[in-house]
Amino acid sequence: MLNSCFSKINTRLLLLLCFCVHFFWGALAQDLTGGLTLNHSDWVYNTGEQVLVSGTIKYKEQLVNNAKVKYEIGAEMMSPIITDSIITNNGTFKIPAGTMNQPGFLRCIINIEYGGQQYRELITAAFNPDNISPTVGMPYDFMDFWKNAIEKNKSIPLDAQMILLEDKSTSELNVYEISFQNYTPGSRIYGILCIPKASGSYPAIFNPPGAGVHKIAGDLSTAKKGFITLQIGIHGIPLNMDESEYENLANTTLKRYRVDGMYDRDTYYFKRVYLGCVKAIDFIYSLPQFDGENLAASGGSQGGALALVTTALDDRVKYISAYAPALSDLTGYLCGRAGGWPHMFKNIGSNQHKAVYSLQYYDAVNFAKQIRVPGLYSWGFNDETTPPTTMFSVYNSIHAPKELFIEKESGHWYSSRQTTKRLDWLQSKLKPN
Template structure:
């Protein structure tokens, strides 16, 4: 194997390890409820009927005479069919019905063993690449964001870097970074990892999934010869004790996704989206940066931020987005699944179903940013995701006219296999000339 290939493989492996705590495969349980559509690619045409193959196993052996209940219907919507079965040989076939329009139909099965419930599900796709978004783009969408960018550019960056000797390696210097963003005194924090060798380097901006947490930085790719900046979004330092984030998550930032949704100029994500662009500004200010080659990557909320950043900043050369959140938020208002944070689902409808909030959501919906992408992107998700439903992610993906690569791992939910991250890393490094 050539040296370059070995380095590429090593980088991919390191990246997998880096993200494994955030995108880990669920642990196996004593009883496995295995559900799968009767077609290998899980994809059907509208109007075709799907059957779901079911097996309940213990130690990989079918469990005899076990009772199950099941339900099936459009994902995230009330089920259309329900039933109960006793699996004499541990297996069964369930008639899942069909969808007359493009979308996803989900079958959920609950098995009861020794008084405990075990759940399995599978989701069949119906003409997924024909799914169209329910949201629409406001006429002044791009002007709104151009004005916001211009206002943010007037805020001095006032970047501050503090070396973290305990995190540095033989090849990489690691810093905590604070950058002024959005208004005077408001800051964005992150972990910057910079190769020590002489020369100029490309860069990766890593944007975060939802939540409130500390960050370690992407040291592995920095050792590969890439500047990496991993940012938080909440304006708080990212190297504090874990208990601090737990307290903030449960108190001041509980439900931050809903903050000021009735005002497009004050909605929580305005500062977040602008913060991603400010992070790009910071990378371009670094003397070690090659001045040109930069990609952005993330999953879930981070997948959304990757699309937003690449759409709003022409300096970005490409992106990686796993199961992007914040896509087609108004789906629930049209009797189908909407994207995380499910602003208009049944649980949030009474609070958020107001004209001003619906209108604000359009200025932050990933679908409307996806329409403006001009750079290559790598996208990946599964059909069983109940956090960022595939109806919503396809709503964004299908409007993208820029070069795009979709890598499906159909059975996955809101998690990834190592192979997904390996392919994503290869894609990103290739764009960076690595």
């Protein structure tokens, strides 16, 4: 599949198109408002259908006439194929955005200046998203590579440690800072564990983190519903440092962790991370309060990818909830369409083929193909961090019971409807006491 994509690298309109809406506000941008809509209310089109973008610009609730609206149209995350401007008529405008001839996402971005304020909005139309296929190749020894790595990691004693955090604990929950050994002797994964105080056994939720270098707070609100929750950090650093220390690491040692070692499948940063997620399942199984059966992996963005990875590598995970998974279909850019976060192939130079080979072993798409348990998946069409093209590449690769909850207007954030859906779904599957 990937080789055929290389031959079409200059064909911009091959891609999945899904129109996304995102608002950028200036200092007083509440005065300047606007709204983009599409001629299909669900923003979903068949290939060949024409997209019409409509907009309304207001300043202090008054329609803005004769305002200049600059716009760009093209496949999401790619260079625009149309760049032009239009003048509002009674505050409104319409832009014929064209169509796509293959499954993908087509995006329109507008920019205006008015009253000393800047305004940006985007909207993305999806073309046959259920037919989007991934570009990443599947190594013949994919699961053997990971089974061997997991087996080797088992030789590292768990050496679990738990410290009760009295200031975080409540009348309902005991909250702990925990750590366990992973990857090499002395290397540790740290996390926050929440356990209901009432006697009994409980289902558990493993929650790997989103991207970045930061403290881990723990998921107390979900634990209060009758779950054991374990939230981990991935960088092997304690959770009780000053904020300035995390900021320093984020700008120095860990600044490029997303791509560190990516040219070799054995040195890529995420090898330690993926194995640490499996060790986290070992830790949960060591807890006497765990019911020994009902376990879900749940996360968003980087955490969404790690939930996919953990579920694929460990059959003790019975359910998965993955929102806007990163690290998905990374090679999309090499085929003239959006690739997944952290977008290392967008401007890659030398050693491209080395990276293509090694990162096949880390792409969330290839883990999605291994999943055999029920899952809930969700994202928005407006996402500029984990492009919907890449997320559909994941979803369409899953051959297990699955449910998709689209919040089309959202960008790289989650609405209250999405968070409520996640909790309701987990409760229905894990059935806490």
